[in-house]
Amino acid sequence: MFERFSRAARTAIVTAQEDARELRSSTIDVEHVLLGVLSQGEQELQELLAEAGITHDGVRSNLAQPDKSQPLGEEDAEALRSIGIDLDAVRESLEANFGEDALDRVTPEQQRLGPFGWGRGGNFGHIPFARDAKKVVELSLREALARKDKTIESTHLLLGILRAPNATTTRLLGGSGAIAELRPKVLALLDRAA
Numbered sequence: 001m002f003e004r005f006s007r008a009a010r011t012a013i014v015t016a017q018e019d020a021r022e023l024r025s026s027t028i029d030v031e032h033v034l035l036g037v038l039s040q041g042e043q044e045l046q047e048l049l050a051e052a053g054i055t056h057d058g059v060r061s062n063l064a065q066p067d068k069s070q071p072l073g074e075e076d077a078e079a080l081r082s083i084g085i086d087l088d089a090v091r092e093s094l095e096a097n098f099g100e101d102a103l104d105r106v107t108p109e110q111q112r113l114g115p116f117g118w119g120r121g122g123n124f125g126h127i128p129f130a131r132d133a134k135k136v137v138e139l140s141l142r143e144a145l146a147r148k149d150k151t152i153e154s155t156h157l158l159l160g161i162l163r164a165p166n167a168t169t170t171r172l173l174g175g176s177g178a179i180a181e182l183r184p185k186v187l188a189l190l191d192r193a194a
Contacts, residue, residue, distance in 0.1 A: 004141070008154045012036035013137070020127050023063055027130040030169045033137070034161055035059055041154035048189055049158075052174070052182055059172050136160040147190065155190050162186065 002010065016036035020028045038049060038056035049055070077087045095101075129137070139160035144152045161169060162183045173179050 004144070004150075005152045006154070008040050008042055009140075009152050009157055012040040012154045012157055015040050016133075017127050019060070026127065028127050028133050029130045030132050030136050030161055030164070030166045031059070031063060031172060033133050033157060034169055034172065035063075037154045037157050037161070041158070042193075044189055044193070045155050045158065045186070048185055052178065052185075054173060062172060063168075132164065132166045135164050139163050149190070149194070153190075153193075155186060155193075158186055159183070159190075 002013075005013070012033070013036060016028050016032040019035040019039075020032040023032070025032065035056060038046065038054065038059060041049075080087060136157070137160065140152050140156040143156045143159040143163070144150075149156070162173075162179050165173060165179060170176060170179065173182065
């Protein structure tokens with residue numbers, strides 16, 4: 001199937017794997033494919049997405065890991081308070097018993113990867129596609145076939161994402177209403193290119 005992919009679409013898939021690795025994900029998810037499209041897609045597609053407020057930098061910063069000093073959000077803290085658990089008190093107790101930086105010294109990711117950043121179960125080499133991301137790639141092929149296009153462009157990848165976004169990608173794209181508005185614009189972009 002990848003032989004039908006244009007150079008930009010292939011590079012978007014490779015970039016998706018690199019972004020997944022940099023974001024410490026064990027799989028390539030739909031949002032990583034979106035990042036690949038945003039960074040490697042055709043110029044007209046990037047401009048269309050930028051007009052909708054969707055940029056590589058914006059999506060990337062949105063996906064970046066949260067501040068380690070706030071591992072749980074305020075809503076989480078409030079939910080725990082409602083059942084009698086005070087996160088601030090737990091943190092103070094841990095720091096009193098194990099040192100001020102006890103929570104920051106070793107993260108679960110570091111324990112899993114080992115001291116050199118790779119190891120058993122690490123994401124040093126190939127990162128597999130998650131089921132949803134595989135579906136998006138398959139849908140991009142279906143989009144191209146339905147339009148009788150000879151190659152799969154990064155625009156087709158975006159159409160696949162718009163047809164089957166996961167919850168994170170739906171949020172990143174501005175919700176289901178924004179997705180519904182974006183799809184005809186992407187199709188029109190493909191029509192102009194043909």
